[in-house]
Amino acid sequence: DVKVTQSSRYLVKRTGEKVFLECVQDMDHENMFWYRQDPGLGLRLIYFSYDVKMKEKGDIPEGYSVSREKKERFSLILESASTNQTSMYLCASRNSGSNTEAFFGQGTRLTVV
Amino acid sequence: GDSVTQMEGPVTLSEEAFLTINCTYTATGYPSLFWYVQYPGEGLQLLLKATKADDKGSNKGFEATYRKETTSFHLEKGSVQVSDSAVYFCALGAYNQGGKLIFGQGTELSVKP
Numbered sequence: 001d002v003k004v005t006q007s008s009r010y011l012v013k014r015t016g017e018k019v020f021l022e023c024v025q026d027m028d029h030e031n032m033f034w035y036r037q038d039p040g041l042g043l044r045l046i047y048f049s050y051d052v053k054m055k056e057k058g059d060i061p062e063g064y065s066v067s068r069e070k071k072e073r074f075s076l077i078l079e080s081a082s083t084n085q086t087s088m089y090l091c092a093s094r095n096s097g098s099n100t101e102a103f104f105g106q107g108t109r110l111t112v113v
Numbered sequence: 114g115d116s117v118t119q120m121e122g123p124v125t126l127s128e129e130a131f132l133t134i135n136c137t138y139t140a141t142g143y144p145s146l147f148w149y150v151q152y153p154g155e156g157l158q159l160l161l162k163a164t165k166a167d168d169k170g171s172n173k174g175f176e177a178t179y180r181k182e183t184t185s186f187h188l189e190k191g192s193v194q195v196s197d198s199a200v201y202f203c204a205l206g207a208y209n210q211g212g213k214l215i216f217g218q219g220t221e222l223s224v225k226p
Contacts (some may be wrong), residue, residue, distance in 0.1 A: 031212030042218035043202065050212050090156055098206040099145040099164040102214050104156035
């Protein structure tokens with residue numbers, strides 16, 4: 001069974017902490033994505049990566065950075081967590097090509113207090 | 114740029130009612146179209162897809178037809194069940210977007226017994 005695995009289902013962090021969200025896929029996909037999901041706002045793309053060490057900003061990159069040192073792993077970093085980053089974070093991976101589907105992890109519910 | 118617009122929710126139906134969730138898109142070229150479903154507390158999973166005009170995607174009693182002339186991909190089900198309660202996302206994939214999928218804002222469906 002193909003899988004995208006996020007390291008935590010729930011996280012509680014303090015304001016100002018550096019936070020790492022990890023995502024691993026076992027499908028050898030070129031592309032990986034980080035989204036955040038908030039009520040009424042749908043999915044918003046934070047960053048995506050189309051190859052190892054390659055990344056592009058999405059729609060809301062401010063306050064976030066990413067790392068992709070290996071093809072299977074894509075990390076989202078909150079440099080200094082703030083309360084407005086409390087959200088559901090979803091990782092996804094996908095092969096290139098317009099007709100391929102994306103596979104999603106189960107999500108990480110992050111609360112910043 | 115490319116975009117997807119879904120009907121706003123929440124949508125509340127009684128069990129066995131007919132469901133339509135509208136989705137329209139704007140894209141250059143010939144995108145592929147997808148419907149994803151997100152059950153409570155989970156990540157997104159592919160429900161169905163269509164890769165060219167007039168294709169019909171179907172799964173679990175849900176259907177959607179790729180209509181190029183109206184740039185639409187409406188989701189339908191003849192008789193909904195309580196277990197269909199979820200958030201539904203329409204998405205498109207296009208070659209000019211690289212590996213990205215463009216998502217609509219999601220429509221929450223609640224089915225009452």
